[in-house]
């Protein structure tokens with residue numbers, strides 16, 4: 259059995275860690291590239307959003323490398339993502355890529371539905387081992403998030419252009435290579451050292467922008483055209499409303515781990531503007547604006563794939579939220595037609611004017 | 622004489638302006654880019670230099686427009702700003718407190734929403750290439766009316782004809798139809814302006830809160846019929862600034878002035894660059910499946926800038942200075 263799963267930013271570090279801990283052979287799809295997108299756009303339905311197309315491309319490319327079993331996350335609720343796994347499976351089958359597909363989704367009736375599905379992958383491994391593996395994967399996601407957070411602070415202050423990106427790639431590799439919790443501890447220390455070795459100017463003035471919106475486009479640099487890097491180079495310190503480890507804690511561990519940032523805070527802050535679940539992360543998107551305004555951020559950028567329903571709902575409310583909180587919010591919608599040049603023009607304009615606003619205030 | 626240069630290189634036209642310490646436009650050059658931004662900028666500078674007294678000192682240069690990075694490395698710009706910022710800055714300078722900027726050029730149109738002097742929102746047309754400016758040009762010549770009088774003609778109308786304005790192709794065929802039905806020319810022209818305004822507001826300005834003061838700029842702002850149609854549709858006064866057709870270049874010049882005011886000397890390479898050999902080359906990187914087309918700008922056989930790589934491997938190989946001007 260050669261297991262694969264679609265990409266979403268650094269998700270692979272964590273899932274690969276989990277599977278390899280259980281001695282399951284993993285075949286990673288090649289890093290998402292233009293080819294991935296081309297394949298996905300060619301075979302995916304035109305009206306589907308970009309995550310489906312990229313997932314599909316990943317699966318085709320992984321199959322070319324010999325993967326035969328596919329893990330997908332399912333879901334329920336108004337977001338279409340819930341049935342994407344089925345759609346993708348059908349498309350792959352039509353194209354002649356044969357996969358065993360295991361969809362992990364909240365069980366309909368009984369928890370055994372989920373456990374049988376997990377058993378398909380883990381075989382006769384004991385549950386204790388499985389739980390240990392999940393813990394290990396979670397620790398990996400924490401480690402990745404920690405170095406990513408460091409990169410957000412370092413990038414706008416780096417002295418040599420591109421140093422942060424090089425360091426981050428090395429740091430992630432350290433974490434990725436760790437095969438046991440003990441190794442991981444050391445790897446994290448090393449990767450922090452790597453990040454700290456980037457020469458910075460700590461006094462450079464920076465603008466702070468929060469990236470909010472839909473999870474896939476937030477976490478996946480290919481889909482968001484490397485927005486964090488572009489902003490960093492424009493002298494912007496970013497923060498993201500969603501991190502992988504927080505999402506895992508919120509959704510898979512039901513918030514069991516305490517002392518970790520949770521999206522609950524966002525949902526509660528959405529109250530004056532939106533009071534109910536609209537699917538996906540729509541509610542969080544609205545609420546995160548006030549959370550970031552309180553933390554002193556200068557602006558926020560909402561990111562989502564074209565046709566994403568929950569985010570469209572949020573988008574229509576955001577102008578009111580931004581006005582009420584005096585926080586400029588810009589929306590960027592991405593799909594396979596997005597050009598990097600157009601996005602950079604918009605980012606530059608947004609950053610420029612936040613900078614000017616701050617300078618005018620200071621005078 | 623002391624001045625600041627603003628260079629706006631778009632796909633259709635290139636504008637170069639020279640402003641003085643009092644932000645007045647002293648020189649204003651309009652050229653067709655014709656797909657050759659490098660040559661056009663060089664010719665423009667050459668022409669400008671011939672006009673200016675020998676004693677002219679350029680204290681700062683700014684570039685904007687779609688070829689802003691290219692022209693920046695060529696001329697040695699102190700600031701490189703995108704069109705939105707440049708237009709917003711120029712509009713704020715001409716009409717203090719402006720809250721909405723409607724910008725319609727030959728091929729591009731955009732809307733900029735400012736609140737408290739900051740761009741709060743903006744949108745650009747990206748899909749439909751049938752530019753409003755060129756479309757109006759075409760229709761004027763089809764109706765055998767000089768474009769300068771086209772707008773005035775519209776003002777004579779009391780009952781504009783309703784023309785389908787979803788896109789320029791529909792508008793044109795519907796207009797021909799209305800002509801054949803025997804409507805008066807002024808009514809048709811006025812109807813056309815209204816259709817274009819509706820189209821703009823529905824596509825570019827969709828969902829934006831348009832508050833006054835409203836500034837209308839870009840080449841099409843010369844058309845009084847369009848201005849009237851905007852005023853009618855918005856129920857607001859629409860202001861056309863004095864330098865409505867060179868606002869991008871003017872904004873770039875203003876921003877350059879601001880940048881050098883902080884004390885750094887200008888990076889302007891001088892008018893001599895009109896005679897320097899610039900060449901653009903490109904290659905396809907085979908480093909990964911992205912297969913980026915990397916563009917290289919060479920000045921006398923030395924690579925001065927590169928872009929187009931997704932991973933940053935090529936652009937990063939050059940010094941920070943150059944990419945940091947933006």
Ligand code: SF4
Nearest residue numbers: 906908912913930932
């Ligand atoms: S420039 Fe970088 S991203 Fe582009 S093809 Fe080469 S290696 Fe890949």
